[in-house]
Amino acid sequence: MRSAVCLLLLALAWPVSGSAAPAPERQAELLRMLRQDCGSCHGMRLTGGLGPALTADALQGKPWQSLSATIFHGRPGTPMPPWKSMLSSDEADWLALQLLSPPPSGLTPVEAVPRRQP
Numbered sequence: 001m002r003s004a005v006c007l008l009l010l011a012l013a014w015p016v017s018g019s020a021a022p023a024p025e026r027q028a029e030l031l032r033m034l035r036q037d038c039g040s041c042h043g044m045r046l047t048g049g050l051g052p053a054l055t056a057d058a059l060q061g062k063p064w065q066s067l068s069a070t071i072f073h074g075r076p077g078t079p080m081p082p083w084k085s086m087l088s089s090d091e092a093d094w095l096a097l098q099l100l101s102p103p104p105s106g107l108t109p110v111e112a113v114p115r116r117q118p
């Protein structure tokens with residue numbers, strides 16, 4: 001019971017805390033979006049299609065900040081659309097980090113992502 005109250009307080013404090021990691025339900029939603037929406041261009045397994053491969057290998061060496069910016073703002077002049085109406089910039093950060101290091105199980109990871117520098 002006590003831990004339930006703590007969880008509730010944590011959930012309420014979440015936006016204020018400034019942490020970049022989305023809540024678990026939202027993480028699942030974002031990963032579903034990655035497979036369905038992003039997969040329509042980047043391939044069902046993100047190995048490439050109309051858009052380039054988004055596997056950790058393919059993205060090796062690319063800074064997560066720039067991948068996040070591409071997800072959030074899109075790439076004008078290319079078919080890569082902006083997703084800022086669908087997700088927050090913190091969520092774009094989180095997705096970019098998922099792409100660079102998918103969790104071994106392929107399921108929702110629990111690690112927090114680094115905070116955006118002010």
Ligand code: HEC
Binds near residue numbers: 038071
């Ligand atoms: C309508 C097709 C389309 C959809 C949908 C799409 N992309 Fe893209 N994406 C592209 C194309 C095309 C590029 C390459 C742009 C270029 O030429 O620079 C790209 C580039 C990228 C890059 C940069 C890759 C690199 O190597 O620098 C990332 C990251 C990315 N997309 C992530 C996503 C994510 C995440 C989603 C879903 C939220 C998504 N894309 C949905 C077409 C799409």
